[in-house]
């Protein structure tokens with residue numbers, strides 16, 4: 001909703017109202033086309049502004065959307081409409097965008113191909129970094145406050161560059177195996193390929209209308225996107241984001257499914273997908289540009305996966321939020337069921353060696369607990385009580401500590417530090433009282449780490465990973481995830497993959 005129309009010039013005495021209209025829906029549709037369509041698309045699929053469909057808005061409460069229409073959105077191009085539209089018109093517009101359109105929009109091969117942007121085809125930019133830094137110790141910091149990304153030098157802990165991203169990135173960015181390129185996925189379906197040598201976007205494509213995340217194959221050749229809308233997995237050539245295949249997702253009975261997430265499984269040279277609506281997990285292998293799907297039936301609907309280090313097993317969270325299931329990826333058989341207290345966020349899990357055995361730990365979105373699981377016996381060996389439900393866990397092979405935030409509830413300004421050998425919380429930090437503190441990422445050496453103060457006037461805080469002392473604060477606009485090149489391309493055990 002960027003461009004104001006001529007009526008604005010007439011001032012507040014001519015506020016547009018829908019209240020007196022005979023046919024409010026038609027009237028609202030006209031208002032939408034007049035005020036919103038130029039940025040959000042005539043079909044509400046997005047444009048310069050985000051898509052305005054119920055699926056895309058599910059994370060924003062309707063009164064909050066009304067406030068955005070009324071007051072605009074700071075640090076974006078969304079203007080305030082309070083002088084143009086009266087309260088009824090604003091409410092009618094908000095109702096309208098939260099209603100599904102009469103026809104479900106298509107996003108298939110034709111739309112994907114038409115969306116493709118290629119400002120710098122592969123091989124056309126210099127093959128040397130345009131600045132001096134250890135490219136392996138770079139961090140990317142996603143700033144969700146104004147949809148930007150900061151490139152940070154992990155040796156000096158200083159920002160190098162900041163650029164605008166697509167609206168609402170979600171999931172971790174994924175690197176090419178050499179760390180030069182990074183791929184971002186947005187909730188609106190955009191995939192961006194960014195060159196860290198030349199600090200520029202090289203290619204973009206829109207894979208879907210409502211996307212969950214992306215994965216890059218271990219050989220760096222392919223990018224796969226997981227969509228909620230439409231029900232597809234979409235495969236691209238990683239070099240220029242050219243479309244390779246659109247895979248409809250459904251079972252043999254003809255039921256289609258949203259895709260919760262797609263993951264790369266490096267030792268298997270495959271992708272693994274979690275499906276939201278059918279009790280199956282999919283393994284997808286790509287040979288000579290052709291995707292082959294292996295459907296694994298599961299005992300129940302499984303979401304949010306974690307994998308053991310050699311990708312022999314996947315651990316998925318059952319839809320009831322109370323159990324985890326362990327699936328052998330070779331046989332597809334369920335080999336264990338884990339009792340877990342409340343909505344484990346397995347995707348945030350980390351793993352380490354503790355007293356001769358490999359364990360994994362996961363926070364829970366529904367309860368203040370961290371479950372620690374033995375990965376040989378698949379038994380829960382400890383449940384740590386935390387000061388509230390957590391979202392993200394992180395560690396590093398070289399650090400004796402694992403960090404977990406308290407993302408929800410009154411203690412969301414606290415972060416726990418867990419000793420990986422005693423399996424006890426040894427310190428609880430409260431770096432900015434009253435402000436959300438969340439998501440940690442270590443540098444490549446495991447010596448320093450970054451923690452987000454997840455607020456518009458937020459910061460990333462640099463800590464010494466051993467002494468747990470704060471070293472400095474770098475101001476940022478609602479920083480969410482941080483991603484270290486080395487840790488990510490080496491599938492470091494303490495970070496997300």
Ligand code: DHE
Nearest residue numbers: 059144169170171172213214260261304347391480481496
């Ligand atoms: Fe995420 C990663 C699912 C809500 C921020 N989130 C992931 C991944 C999944 C997932 C499956 C792993 C994919 C990957 O990295 O490729 N997230 C979900 C949900 O199902 C959930 C609970 C509801 C939803 O509406 O999607 C959800 N996530 C959120 C948020 O509300 C967060 C806090 C803010 C936001 O920006 O949306 C959020 N999710 C993140 C981040 C990561 C993530 C920052 C990457 C973490 C990492 O360290 O790799």
